[in-house]
Amino acid sequence: MAFEHISVMPKEVHDYQNLSPGDLCVDCTLGGAGHALSTVRAILPGGILIGIDQDNDAIANAKKVLHSYQDNVRLYHNNFSDLPRILADSGITGVDSILLDLGFSLNQLTQSKRGFSFQKNEPLDMRMDIRNTLTAEEMVNTYTEKQLADIFFKYGEERFSRRVAARIVKARADAPVTTSGELADLVAGAIPGKSRAAQKIHPATRVFQALRIAVNQELERLETFMSRIPDMLKPGGRISIISFHSLEDRIVKQSLRSFENGCTCPKALPQCLCGFVTTMKVITRKPVVAGPEEVKANPMARSAKLRVAQRV
Numbered sequence: 001m002a003f004e005h006i007s008v009m010p011k012e013v014h015d016y017q018n019l020s021p022g023d024l025c026v027d028c029t030l031g032g033a034g035h036a037l038s039t040v041r042a043i044l045p046g047g048i049l050i051g052i053d054q055d056n057d058a059i060a061n062a063k064k065v066l067h068s069y070q071d072n073v074r075l076y077h078n079n080f081s082d083l084p085r086i087l088a089d090s091g092i093t094g095v096d097s098i099l100l101d102l103g104f105s106l107n108q109l110t111q112s113k114r115g116f117s118f119q120k121n122e123p124l125d126m127r128m129d130i131r132n133t134l135t136a137e138e139m140v141n142t143y144t145e146k147q148l149a150d151i152f153f154k155y156g157e158e159r160f161s162r163r164v165a166a167r168i169v170k171a172r173a174d175a176p177v178t179t180s181g182e183l184a185d186l187v188a189g190a191i192p193g194k195s196r197a198a199q200k201i202h203p204a205t206r207v208f209q210a211l212r213i214a215v216n217q218e219l220e221r222l223e224t225f226m227s228r229i230p231d232m233l234k235p236g237g238r239i240s241i242i243s244f245h246s247l248e249d250r251i252v253k254q255s256l257r258s259f260e261n262g263c264t265c266p267k268a269l270p271q272c273l274c275g276f277v278t279t280m281k282v283i284t285r286k287p288v289v290a291g292p293e294e295v296k297a298n299p300m301a302r303s304a305k306l307r308v309a310q311r312v
């Protein structure tokens, strides 16, 4: 059986991708393969979809979902930061469309048994790619109190990062913290009752986000990928990126802007002397967000932001 999935902003993504039959496209984050299915249908006849995910479960799922289109699909179990190499190895010098729908899938959250959810009691793993060796359990049990506090603050923007880290270090002196349920209880216990009551989200939300980002090196991988965008698109080709929190969105926004206007000359100069050449044009001046009906049907869409840019 294929994953249960709900793709975010399917119509908006489809419209901005601006696909035509015969196009060469990449879906860097297959997940439940909903966007991939709509993409491959839009590029027939003759188009090719390159599908990537670092989670092998997503690749297995995509094989099923995209089975009827297998002649038009190439699947890669890789990190999307490897895309330049994947394209070069295939002799491809540019594609018409690239899609990134960042973060984790519904399947990872609810079915993977890898401890992504604070609402379940599962092994504290959080690796999207199980070929990597570093797990959340290892981080939580071996990193210093300062390292943990820094991770919770930097990647989770957790106000009580130091208190949470101190609570974890105290608990692990008795016995290692090995499950998502134990960690969620420790975090909830470290956050003052008044703040806990005032929060709309579960008290462990930020710490779980921070650990997931750190375990999977999500921001570093995104930065590496973003730095290569213009090299991977044909002139007129588009990149569409959905992000789910401000740390990701900032990287996306700043990278796209730097390709559009990265001139470093003083403003007073009458003309550019630094040699900057515009390679991308941002199409979405403001990020596109999901409409109220979609948010009602799929609460995960609430924080989604779509940005699109075109190769000049």
Ligand SMILES: C[S@@+](CC[C@H](N)C(=O)[O-])C[C@H]1O[C@@H](n2cnc3c(N)ncnc32)[C@H](O)[C@@H]1O
Pocket (backbone or CB within 6 Å): 005, 006, 007, 008, 028, 029, 030, 031, 032, 033, 034, 035, 036, 052, 053, 054, 055, 058, 078, 079, 080, 081, 101, 102, 103, 104, 105, 106, 128, 221, 222
């Ligand atoms: C939000 S889901 C994608 C959902 C998908 N667009 C759909 O329609 O069902 C995100 C997926 O991206 C994958 N992913 C996240 N970061 C990745 C990376 N750096 N490289 C490859 N895959 C990544 C995750 O494993 C997950 O399967």
